[in-house]
Amino acid sequence: MTELTGLRALVTGGASGIGLATARALTARGASVAVLDLAPDGVPEPVLGLRADVGDDASVRAAVETAATRFGGLDILVNNAGIGAAGTVEDNPDEQWHRVLDVNVLGMVRTTRAALPHLRRAAEARPGAAAVVNTCSIAATAGLPQRALYSASKGAVLALTLAMAADHVREGIRVNCVNPGTADTPWVGRLLDAAEDPEAERAALNARQPMGRLVTAEEVAAAIVYLASPAAASVTGTALAVDGGMQGLRLRPEPRS
Template sequence: MGAFDGLVAIVTGGASGLGEAIARRLRAEGARVAVFDLRAEAAAHADLAISLDLCDDDAVRAGVARVAAELGGIDVVVNNAGVGAQGTVADHDDAEWHRAFDLNVVAIARVSRAALPELRRSAAASIVNTSSIAATAGLPQRALYSATKGAVLALTRAMAADHLAEGIRVNAVSPGTADTPWIGRLLERAEDPVAERAALEARQPHGRLVSADEVADAVAYLASPRAGSTTGVSLAVDGGMQELRLRPRG
């Protein structure tokens, strides 16, 4: 018996990277998984894959309604989709700021509010949002990204307070630098990809990038009925980057 037997989960951005690992993990634990992704055809771990733009409210509402109708309700929402951004506060124009906030923050509100009627009917309702170490630690060249992930963290706590009495738990997972396609693209553009990867690994106390599977395991815990007394928290999966202050090695 899996922790998610009989439950239905939506995973946004579930066709690649962290989202793919999360979808795979939830299905392995018995969930029926619906993936929302612009590249839904690439979703390898979905019972239902829907191609939609998370910045289009009508499309989101239609997608959520389809999940409920075809899979028999909604118990878990994992708001994982997002866009990265590299640079200082001076490096992005207004359009880029609006685009990043729309996808990284407002899309969480769109999907969650559309799913609320179904979640209120569930005996195991849970929402998990993907935040980041960038929400709580000042990282260079991450001004826009950090601002959006800080908003995700604040939104998570507010949602947890609003919906606790309805039986809906809301939490966040906050990965460190994870070995994802986005990081891979950043490394490809670096002058010295090997040195840049080594620097990213070294700034995490355990000395390596976080794996997508490790993040998926954390999401599975937060979303599981076994975590029934866990709400309003951010679970760091960052090799100790946020909390530890270790002496330099050597």
């Protein structure tokens, strides 16, 4: 037996990147895991892949009920699905603002709303087991260039996490978030591919983080699993940075040789 044996988890956006790494990590520690994704066909067994769009309430509710029925309930919800956007406040049209906020913020609202009845039952049956973990971002706490829309959405996720933690702590449901720095995920890979000089852009992103490299999806997943696990039974309303020191460290420039 491992620390998550008997627990049942749902991960949105779980077919790639941080979501897939999280699904694998939860499974390795004994949890039964379902993922919600627009394209879940490549999810490895024994993870249950469910097709759902977090932008559509009926789709989310149906998928959550399917997972809860298959597993006999839900103990853990990882709200990871999200989309990106580049540009200053001048660059993104209203339609894109609506789309990103709908997925990144309301997507978490829809999934949590559908999962709450199951999480309440889990909290009653096994105190300390019910947990929600939201994937936020360093963009919620640091000003990043060319990320106005994305940063606004993640700032909302941080505030939403704190409000949810306050609302549900007395029900025995913990709510936390992780704030990754720039992670080596397929989305970041697509941004790099679109840059005029992908190698120079990658080098700049590496240098921006004090550890000198991008965060890995597996490192973010490890933080999510900790927050979701009974080991974090007294942790709620917390934002855990996994950013290579980007938020908190202010290093002096290295001396030139």
